[in-house]
Amino acid sequence: MITNIQTFFQDLASSGINLTIFYDAFDFDRFVTGLGNTLLLILISALLSIVIGAGCAAILTLSNGFAAAIVRGYIALFRNTPLIVQMYFFYFAIGSIMPVGRNELGLPQPLISSFSWAVLSLSLYSGAFNTETFRAGIGAVHNSYEEAALALGYGKRQAFFSVTAPLALRFSFASLANNLVDLTKATTVAYAVGVAELLYVSNQIWSDSLNTIEMMNVMLVIYLVLTGAVVFIINRVEAAMRLPGFGLGDGQ
């Protein structure tokens, strides 16, 4: 089976379409590593950015003091500057003043890897957008629900977590899907700080095998599949959480 696939793509290569990743073991390994890192970047950053967004939106709703001012400053900074500048800032500016350890060969090894910096940077960037997404979701929940909770003896905070937040989440999915699709595509920026994600390994592969056009097409297809998967998952979650007689239509 595998031999057949390899033979097919080798034949294809001789006819001018050179997809080394399907018949060359070395290129295949590099490619799988890149895909794995991209998936990890998406998964971890998405989760962290949702946590950051939800937390910051809760702070903006429940506090109007110091904490809310910090959150507004964070959003202004991370939403309004380019992601690649932020990532360079983390990796080169902050990374350079971080302590450096030694690996087993005695070579210098930064305590925070480029992968970690990329995750941090992507999470903060996407978290700023998610904050606004959740804030809009909270604003869409009519305050009569909160009022009903208050009339039943709930405190402001308790009413927010028991009633407003679960309803707000249901208004947030459409915009959240947007942000996470954007995050999926933005993982390519991690290339700039040397994370061996898809774009990085593809660049290596096309430099070695001189199949730039083929790899470009592979990249486009893979990112289409990845963003499609992200949207599919969010739509499934949204459908599972849909309430009778409440919220947005499914738009289909």
Place this chain on the structure above:
Amino acid sequence: MTITPNAAPLICLRGVRKSFGTFEVLRGIDMDIRKGEVVAIIGPSGSGKSTILRTINGLTPINEGTIQVGDIEVSDPKLDQVKLRHRVGMVFQQYNLFPHKTVLENVAMAPIQVLRQPRRLVEERARKLLADMRLPDKASSYPGELSGGQQQRVAIARALCMEPEVILFDEVTAALDPEMVKEVLSAVRKVAEDGMTCILVTHEMGFAREAADHVYFTDKGVIVEHAPPADFFTKASDPRTKEFLSKVL
């Protein structure tokens, strides 16, 4: 129900004033409501009826005056909100059930989460209340699956499950189709007949007439007139009351 006019009032409003911006909604409201009484507040739109209700359970803070519910001073800045709202329940015009909770959860969640009563006990009580409201088979439905009248009866059960001493009904039939008005009114009547102190803001004059012990008429933020319904609907003295009644009756 028995009315004991000499007993100290359960709820007592004195000189209550409330402004929203420059607009003064309540301009000195005095009311005394005794335990077990059913009081109807009627009046034209914007006369402050709903605001009176909302000041009694502290949803709308007042600018001046005092509100006493039992031994609780509502305008006290150190007010124990849980204690007040345990004693004063409220039913809203738009039901305001929680759409993400089942009917049973809607009814039982506040006594469990706020009053910290044991779940088993509360759910037992909630099921009984739903049966009283003639909704025994709707416990696991979501509010969005019920008709308006059914939702409003769930909302009444939700208020009752807190075991309050008084329930505020804020135009509870105003959003309903005519045939559902009747079922909700009979539910309210049942609550009143069971001895609950009820304060109703309503446009249902027929209901106010037969179910209420006292009718208050408000206009432009003051109580123009109050009387037992028999007198109120026949011998109203104030011209504003007469004019209103001539329009709605």
